[in-house]
Amino acid sequence: MRHLRQLEDQSVYILREAYKHFDNLAMLWSMGKDSTVLLWLARKAFFGHVPLPLLHVDTSFKIPAMIEYRDRVAREWGLKLVVGQNKEALAAGMNPTLGRVNCCTALKTNGLKQLIEQKGYTGIILGVRADEEGTRAKERYFSPRDKHGDWDFRDQPPELWDQFKTTFPPGTHIRIHPLLDWTEINIWEYIKYENIPFIDLYLDKGDGTRYRSLGCAPCTTPIKSTAKTVDEIIDELRHTTVAERSGRAQDEGRGMELLRKDGYM
Amino acid sequence: MVFLIILNKVRTMDNSTQKPSDNLNIVIVGHVDHGKSTLLGRLYADTGSLPDGKLEKVQAICQQQGKEFEYAFLFDAFLEEQEQGITIDTARTFFGWKGRQYIIIDAPGHKEFLKNMISGAARAEGALLLIDALEGVKEQSKKHGYLLSLLGVRQFAVVVNKMDLVGYRQDVFDGIEKEYREFLGQFKAVPQQVIPVSAKLGDNIANRSEQMPWYTGPTVLDALSAFRKEPGRSEQPLRLPVQDVYKFDARRIIAGRITAGQLKVGDSLVFSPSNKRATVKSIEAFNVDPLPVEGHAGQSVGVTLDEQIFVERGEVASHQEQLPLVSTAFRANVFWLGRKPLERGRRYQLRVATKEVDCEVATIHRIIDTMDLAQQQGSSVVNKNQVAEITIRAKAPVAFDLSASFEATGRFVLVDEYDIAGGGIVTELVHDDQEFLREEARQRDFAWVKGEVGVEDRAQQYGHRAAIVLVTGGRHTGKSFLARTIEARLVADGRHAYLLDGGNLRRGLDADLSEGERGQAAEMARRYGEVARLLVDTGLIVVSTTNPFGMAYVEAAQAIRTLVHPVPVIAIHMSKAPEEAPPNTDIVLSGPIDFDAATRRILEELKRRGVLAQAIGAKPTFQYSI
Numbered sequence: 001m002r003h004l005r006q007l008e009d010q011s012v013y014i015l016r017e018a019y020k021h022f023d024n025l026a027m028l029w030s031m032g033k034d035s036t037v038l039l040w041l042a043r044k045a046f047f048g049h050v051p052l053p054l055l056h057v058d059t060s061f062k063i064p065a066m067i068e069y070r071d072r073v074a075r076e077w078g079l080k081l082v083v084g085q086n087k088e089a090l091a092a093g094m095n096p097t098l099g100r101v102n103c104c105t106a107l108k109t110n111g112l113k114q115l116i117e118q119k120g121y122t123g124i125i126l127g128v129r130a131d132e133e134g135t136r137a138k139e140r141y142f143s144p145r146d147k148h149g150d151w152d153f154r155d156q157p158p159e160l161w162d163q164f165k166t167t168f169p170p171g172t173h174i175r176i177h178p179l180l181d182w183t184e185i186n187i188w189e190y191i192k193y194e195n196i197p198f199i200d201l202y203l204d205k206g207d208g209t210r211y212r213s214l215g216c217a218p219c220t221t222p223i224k225s226t227a228k229t230v231d232e233i234i235d236e237l238r239h240t241t242v243a244e245r246s247g248r249a250q251d252e253g254r255g256m257e258l259l260r261k262d263g264y265m
Numbered sequence: 266m267v268f269l270i271i272l273n274k275v276r277t278m279d280n281s282t283q284k285p286s287d288n289l290n291i292v293i294v295g296h297v298d299h300g301k302s303t304l305l306g307r308l309y310a311d312t313g314s315l316p317d318g319k320l321e322k323v324q325a326i327c328q329q330q331g332k333e334f335e336y337a338f339l340f341d342a343f344l345e346e347q348e349q350g351i352t353i354d355t356a357r358t359f360f361g362w363k364g365r366q367y368i369i370i371d372a373p374g375h376k377e378f379l380k381n382m383i384s385g386a387a388r389a390e391g392a393l394l395l396i397d398a399l400e401g402v403k404e405q406s407k408k409h410g411y412l413l414s415l416l417g418v419r420q421f422a423v424v425v426n427k428m429d430l431v432g433y434r435q436d437v438f439d440g441i442e443k444e445y446r447e448f449l450g451q452f453k454a455v456p457q458q459v460i461p462v463s464a465k466l467g468d469n470i471a472n473r474s475e476q477m478p479w480y481t482g483p484t485v486l487d488a489l490s491a492f493r494k495e496p497g498r499s500e501q502p503l504r505l506p507v508q509d510v511y512k513f514d515a516r517r518i519i520a521g522r523i524t525a526g527q528l529k530v531g532d533s534l535v536f537s538p539s540n541k542r543a544t545v546k547s548i549e550a551f552n553v554d555p556l557p558v559e560g561h562a563g564q565s566v567g568v569t570l571d572e573q574i575f576v577e578r579g580e581v582a583s584h585q586e587q588l589p590l591v592s593t594a595f596r597a598n599v600f601w602l603g604r605k606p607l608e609r610g611r612r613y614q615l616r617v618a619t620k621e622v623d624c625e626v627a628t629i630h631r632i633i634d635t636m637d638l639a640q641q642q643g644s645s646v647v648n649k650n651q652v653a654e655i656t657i658r659a660k661a662p663v664a665f666d667l668s669a670s671f672e673a674t675g676r677f678v679l680v681d682e683y684d685i686a687g688g689g690i691v692t693e694l695v696h697d698d699q700e701f702l703r704e705e706a707r708q709r710d711f712a713w714v715k716g717e718v719g720v721e722d723r724a725q726q727y728g729h730r731a732a733i734v735l736v737t738g739g740r741h742t743g744k745s746f747l748a749r750t751i752e753a754r755l756v757a758d759g760r761h762a763y764l765l766d767g768g769n770l771r772r773g774l775d776a777d778l779s780e781g782e783r784g785q786a787a788e789m790a791r792r793y794g795e796v797a798r799l800l801v802d803t804g805l806i807v808v809s810t811t812n813p814f815g816m817a818y819v820e821a822a823q824a825i826r827t828l829v830h831p832v833p834v835i836a837i838h839m840s841k842a843p844e845e846a847p848p849n850t851d852i853v854l855s856g857p858i859d860f861d862a863a864t865r866r867i868l869e870e871l872k873r874r875g876v877l878a879q880a881i882g883a884k885p886t887f888q889y890s891i
């Protein structure tokens with residue numbers, strides 16, 4: 001498990017750098033496996049404490065079990081939870097039938113941007129992994145976003161050794177990605193190794209399906225799988241050649257590239 | 266046309282369920298068009314790491330459009346890249362081979378993209394450097410080789426590609442190998458392997474080439490398998506740069522990443538440059554039972570100490586026998602990536618491990634021409650993508666090492682405005698004029714006999730920390746009057762403050778000195794500094810002017826700073842007309858002075874620096890960096 005420890009050491013280092021340099025720092029928590037591992041790593045970094053707020057951008061279309069899990073863990077771990085929602089867009093009737101990219105942009109990207117603006121966060125920590133899909137492979141650990149939250153992937157400042165971009169002009173913010181080097185398998189190995197409580201939607205509960213990636217109910221479909229334990233998930237992942245996010249509708253076509261340029265997580 | 270890479274899966278060739286062991290970060294560098302993307306595509310295809318149908322899909326699209334299939338197409342994640350035909354940024358992807366995951370940072374060879382290549386290579390644990398057999402060694406082949414060395418990538422293989430275009434001839438390969446090894450030898454870099462391949466046709470990538478029976482060395486994948494993970498840093502002397510100090514609960518935890526060596530519970534640590542000492546009481550960790558008793562290089566740790574000494578981010582913990590160097594200046598090799606050129610005299614932020622301090626470039630010795638390393642090319646600026654030898658001078662002493670001995674504490678970056686704009690390695694310590702005083706302070710601190718009462722205890726009792734308020738300026742600017750006003754005000758507020766006038770020393774401590782000896786300004790400043798050191802050790806706020814030394818106040822102030830380090834010195838400069846204040850001045854007062862207003866400003870500064878608690882009577886918060 002040495003490689004997991006190495007990944008952990010690097011992520012912890014990044015989290016501590018973020019905590020040191022950003023006065024107004026928050027972490028995104030979607031209750032999925034990645035951001036839950038991230039949350040766990042924060043407890044590692046800060047010796048059992050989570051000294052920063054956790055943001056959840058609630059699209060209102062989340063699977064209900066996720067909300068229950070969120071509230072339970074927040075209570076048990078003493079988390080400071082901040083829930084944001086693009087109420088305007090919802091009031092205007094936004095939903096996935098109006099176009100998936102439109103819906104994601106309105107409810108997730110803009111929901112997050114509103115939250116960042118309202119609270120004046122200057123640093124946002126996210127559980128993005130480089131191996132998830134192409135655009136994320138281009139990310140830095142500390143990735144600047146301009147006034148509109150946009151990302152200029154072609155002109156990113158250099159990141160050298162363990163020195164990150166921690167200074168930025170007023171009005172902009174930095175996205176911080178401590179999990180960049182982790183793979184999907186690493187996440188599950190770590191969950192197993194550390195015995196991290198995770199949401200059971202990831203397991204097959206008898207109907208031969210499970211979720212591999214969690215998003216909104218209308219746009220996330222379970223995969224066929226009989227994995228009932230973490231071990232079985234890991235074993236399945238070692239053999240599959242199907243993309244992790246194949247159950248995520250917004251990845252189709254150029255969806256992800258367009259979404260991420262505009263500030264999607 | 267876009268191909269989103271969806272490569273989340275790592276699959277070993279034999280598809281066995283054997284445990285994936287370690288990960289290794291690899292970068293592929295080389296001159297543009299020498300075949301980096303093609304090699305990468307090959308590595309994926311030949312290790313069976315592509316998602317099902319990916320290869321066939323891209324091949325089909327190529328056929329549809331009537332163009333020749335290129336392995337490089339497998340990795341063009343962005344539409345823009347597809348159009349430009351060059352890889353824009355260091356893209357990270359993974360492939361698996363023999364139980365190891367390779368995280369590949371595809372570094373583009375186009376000149377403008379050096380920045381990205383460097384970002385990628387700085388994170389790499391191993392590298393493949395490509396040279397086109399037909400074109401031979403080009404400018405970027407040399408530059409990238411040099412930069413790999415500068416960036417500390419010691420494990421690398423040279424891959425001589427496109428051997429198919431030269432008829433797989435051994436003499437062509439031998440010629441390139443000889444030329445390139447000679448180049449690398451000039452900065453003592455030695456490749457692990459030099460391998461003749463054809464990335465396009467798959468010779469010597471996964472499979473041994475039948476076209477080149479004269480080559481008996483390893484294939485590219487064999488060479489990668491032979492790369493080792495972070496060799497041996499734990500055997501070095503300890504370096505633990507302090508990242509932060511936490512007080513979330515009863516524990517006061519010093520957090521940081523061990524960059525070299527190891528530490529154990531019970532070890533006595535020295536923090537440089539403050540020379541503070543304490544013993545490791547525990548190594549703290551979350552969800553680890555029992556708690557660890559030792560830590561090794563690479564680990565992010567947190568330790569508690571037996572004594573509440575004041576240490577802060579940027580200091581480097583080590584064992585006393587093998588201390589890091591301390592100076593305000595060092596010589597270095599830098600590469601510059603900033604939009605604006607690196608200029609002599611301009612202000613930058615220097616970062617060495619966790620230390621962040623303002624600095625300037627004192628000298629640009631020469632620009633290094635990577636085509637001809639012996640060239641002496643002087644310049645007053647270092648332009649983007651250039652490499653140079655420079656001397657850096659920092660505003661405050663920094664603990665560091667030579668890069669030849671220590672990796673992490675031997676390198677640094679420079680921040681220009683908001684961005685990291687360059688990086689480099691320390692090649693030489695530059696002695697500064699404080700060296701002797703600093704050594705005196707170090708020896709004195711190590712031998713200092715302490716009672717049971719620590720700095721923190723005194724601060725808790727007094728409601729403030731020790732500090733020196735130093736008033737500098739020319740004659741008749743009101744320094745003494747201001748100093749007296751500050752002292753009176755502090756004492757009236759219930760602080761423990763004392764006015765130390767240099768003149769008092771002359772008649773007492775220095776009474777046995779001859780007139781000539783008393784004329785030695787540097788010695789007078791030293792004596793004054795040591796007396797001040799004693800007083801601040803008692804927890805006092807010492808208010809002082811530098812009037813009586815007969816030496817330039819800049820030097821006198823510097824000497825005092827060195828001797829009382831790390832106690833904060835709040836420097837106030839007074840002048841009748843606006844003039845340039847000495848370096849490190851906190852408050853500038855010029856023209857007619859309202860002494861009460863000036864005193865209020867100084868008290869505010871003391872609060873800001875964490876010397877005084879915010880409200881009178883309240884305990885100081887101590888979370889400020891001082």
Ligand SMILES: Nc1nc2c(ncn2[C@@H]2O[C@H](COP(=O)(O)OP(=O)(O)O)[C@@H](O)[C@H]2O)c(=O)[nH]1
Pocket residue numbers: 295296297298299300301302303304335337374426427428429430462463464465466
């Ligand atoms: N004949 C031959 N052509 C190659 C080989 N490797 C790469 N190429 C070609 O060289 C060109 C540049 O390769 P590419 O991988 O894009 O280079 P990069 O700029 O270093 O990434 C492409 O047209 C490739 O098909 C090889 O081994 N043999």
